[in-house]
Amino acid sequence: MYTVTNPATGELVEEIPNATDAEVRAAVGRVHAGFADWRRRPATERAKIVLRAAELFAERADELAAIMTLEMGKRINEGRGEIGIVVDIFRYYGEHGPDLIADQPLAIRGGEAVIQKTPLGALLGVMPWNFPCYQVARFVAPNLVLGNTILLKHASICPRSALAIERLLHDAGVPEDVYVNTFASSRQVPAILADPRIQGVSLTGSEQAGIAVAADAGRNLKKAVLELGGSDPLIVLDTADMDETVSRTATARMRNCGQSCNAPKRMIVMADLYDEFVDKLTKRVGDYYQPGDPSDPATKLPPLASTAARDEVAGQVAKAIEQGATLRTGGHPIDRPGAYLEATVLTDVTPDMDAYHEEIFGPVVLVFRAETEEQAIAIANDSPFGLGASVWGTDPDRMRRVAERIESGMVYLNSAGGSQADLPFGGIKRSGMGRELGPAGIEEFMNQKSIRL
Numbered sequence: 001m002y003t004v005t006n007p008a009t010g011e012l013v014e015e016i017p018n019a020t021d022a023e024v025r026a027a028v029g030r031v032h033a034g035f036a037d038w039r040r041r042p043a044t045e046r047a048k049i050v051l052r053a054a055e056l057f058a059e060r061a062d063e064l065a066a067i068m069t070l071e072m073g074k075r076i077n078e079g080r081g082e083i084g085i086v087v088d089i090f091r092y093y094g095e096h097g098p099d100l101i102a103d104q105p106l107a108i109r110g111g112e113a114v115i116q117k118t119p120l121g122a123l124l125g126v127m128p129w130n131f132p133c134y135q136v137a138r139f140v141a142p143n144l145v146l147g148n149t150i151l152l153k154h155a156s157i158c159p160r161s162a163l164a165i166e167r168l169l170h171d172a173g174v175p176e177d178v179y180v181n182t183f184a185s186s187r188q189v190p191a192i193l194a195d196p197r198i199q200g201v202s203l204t205g206s207e208q209a210g211i212a213v214a215a216d217a218g219r220n221l222k223k224a225v226l227e228l229g230g231s232d233p234l235i236v237l238d239t240a241d242m243d244e245t246v247s248r249t250a251t252a253r254m255r256n257c258g259q260s261c262n263a264p265k266r267m268i269v270m271a272d273l274y275d276e277f278v279d280k281l282t283k284r285v286g287d288y289y290q291p292g293d294p295s296d297p298a299t300k301l302p303p304l305a306s307t308a309a310r311d312e313v314a315g316q317v318a319k320a321i322e323q324g325a326t327l328r329t330g331g332h333p334i335d336r337p338g339a340y341l342e343a344t345v346l347t348d349v350t351p352d353m354d355a356y357h358e359e360i361f362g363p364v365v366l367v368f369r370a371e372t373e374e375q376a377i378a379i380a381n382d383s384p385f386g387l388g389a390s391v392w393g394t395d396p397d398r399m400r401r402v403a404e405r406i407e408s409g410m411v412y413l414n415s416a417g418g419s420q421a422d423l424p425f426g427g428i429k430r431s432g433m434g435r436e437l438g439p440a441g442i443e444e445f446m447n448q449k450s451i452r453l
């Protein structure tokens with residue numbers, strides 16, 4: 001069942017039954033059939049449609065933001081901000097896509113060659129609830145320009161976002177058989193990947209979902225791009241303005257109620273700054289104790305996406321405390337209807353505790369003390385994940401030196417992440433494989449065909 005439950009109230013709003021197996025097979029057939037014409041159109045024509053989609057996302061920002069707020073509790077202004085980046089992604093690929101996929105001449109020994117960049121065919125997208133529009137955009141925009149077609153399975157709590165995106169793309173001129181939404185269940189994904197008409201899969205989601213999809217993709221020799229969890233380190237080396245550093249790092253962690261794969265979940269602070277940083281961060285995070293309606297722009301603390309998500313995070317925090325971590329603030333579900341959890345700071349988390357190794361997908365910060373730069377890097381790298389990271393300080397050479405030693409797919413200096421249409425996004429280790437966004441994002445489902453002239 002695809003289910004809309006308002007996480008701010010717990011009210012059940014709508015239930016939509018899963019697609020039957022026959023409906024899923026028919027949807028696969030449509031995107032397979034749609035490929036034949038779509039791939040033959042000039043890239044500039046496809047790009048024009050993608051640019052029109054950018055305009056429609058801008059026009060429908062309020063409507064889409066309201067849907068996300070209802071379905072997964074995103075603060076309304078954050079929803080509008082999310083659509084801003086979606087518009088940027090569609091514009092970026094609409095404007096630059098045709099150049100990025102142009103034939104590439106290659107001088108080779110004894111002659112010449114050309115690399116022709118062609119689409120693979122129909123692809124499956126499996127998308128999560130935390131950024132219902134952005135996650136779809138970064139998979140769909142480049143692949144539409146390249147000439148692939150898309151079957152999209154969205155998160156089971158986001159059916160209205162799924163339908164609104166499908167409607168928007170069709171209104172922009174994407175043919176009905178080039179982008180198809182399916183209300184397939186996770187149990188139907190293996191059959192979709194086994195279908196010879198599907199050429200690859202892009203999944204953003206949990207580590208468990210990634211393992212399952214990667215196994216099915218591997219069994220069927222299908223290309224997979226996986227954007228999974230993260231427990232991004234944020235290293236504070238020094239600062240010229242502690243209040244500013246605390247304010248910006250806390251805001252980065254609390255964005256989307258802490259439900260971002262690339263949020264700075266582990267803050268690693270040099271010993272001489274640690275006490276002041278923890279005191280100020282605790283106060284700053286404490287300021288978030290104003291649970292409210294996420295559709296009210298004044299609300300600081302929205303609900304998590306569901307009570308199941310809230311209970312999971314609350315359970316992780318409780319276990320950390322039981323295992324010896326120090327609770328500085330927050331830590332408990334909030335006694336009111338909806339999926340609210342106090343914003344939380346934990347310190348003294350050690351490698352023998354589960355929280356040290358896990359991703360905590362909610363408004364929870366772990367703070368670590370590092371005696372030396374070497375130790376800060378060691379703590380940062382002591383994680384099964386390797387998505388993003390950030391290094392904060394005043395000396396660009398020192399920050400760069402530290403950044404180069406961090407094991408992750410992305411590092412930001414003096415800012416904590418945030419996607420950018422033209423900057424590749426992705427991780428290593430258990431954070432996944434492949435890249436989205438930027439020039440790399442259009443190459444993942446591309447046949448780079450060598451033609452020896």
Ligand SMILES: O=CCCCC(=O)O
Nearest residue numbers: 260261262417418419
């Ligand atoms: O969950 C990952 C999405 C990242 C969104 C962003 O950085 O803007």
